[in-house]
Amino acid sequence: MEDTIRFQMVSELEKIEKQWNEQAEDWNRWIGDDGDANRRESSDVYLWKYIGNVDEKVILDAGCGNGYLTIKLALETRAKQIIGVDLSSALIKIAKENINRRIKHDKDQQRIELHHDSVTELKSIQDNSIDLIIANYVLMDTPDLDSVIKVIDFTRKQNHEFICL
Numbered sequence: 053m054e055d056t057i058r059f060q061m062v063s064e065l066e067k068i069e070k071q072w073n074e075q076a077e078d079w080n081r082w083i084g085d086d087g088d089a090n091r092r093e094s095s096d097v098y099l100w101k102y103i104g105n106v107d108e109k110v111i112l113d114a115g116c117g118n119g120y121l122t123i124k125l126a127l128e129t130r131a132k133q134i135i136g137v138d139l140s141s142a143l144i145k146i147a148k149e150n151i152n153r154r155i156k157h158d159k160d161q162q163r164i165e166l167h168h169d170s171v172t173e174l175k176s177i178q179d180n181s182i183d184l185i186i187a188n189y190v191l192m193d194t195p196d197l198d199s200v201i202k203v204i205d206f207t208r209k210q211n212h213e214f215i216c217l
Contacts, residue, residue, distance in 0.1 A: 069139045076142035076145075095217045103184070104199075106129045111182070111183065126151075127154075137167045171200050174197070
């Protein structure tokens with residue numbers, strides 16, 4: 053039974069990745085360097101309010117897409133490390149290109165890691181290693197929210213934050 057559920061989840065993740073890979077270029081144009089109008093005028097305002105002081109913290113941008121938020125975190129905070137993960141290999145490639153284009157200082161680029169990974173698994177993230185997890189418009193695309201909550205609990209340091217928009 054458990055193997056059947058695992059197979060169904062992998063199959064669903066593969067379908068979702070394929071859809072996002074096909075839409076990656078359009079998504080990158082729509083979101084751009086600073087987010088779409090909804091993010092700029094609404095959700096990012098609250099996101100930045102709740103982020104607070106992240107100096108020397110490790111932040112996970114869960115579902116980083118084209119990297120717009122990962123880049124903003126690198127440019128506008130003194131976070132120790134910003135880790136972006138996305139299910140779409142095409143969006144990870146685009147995020148890398150955007151980082152190389154927008155972030156000029158090696159010191160800032162070195163604080164960023166990108167991983168092709170699913171927020172339902174987070175295989176690339178060590179347990180108890182993250183100070184702040186941000187899921188910005190990503191959970192609606194996950195096939196198994198229970199798995200997301202479990203892996204977030206494992207990767208997040210005890211008593212640290214999870215911001216979901």
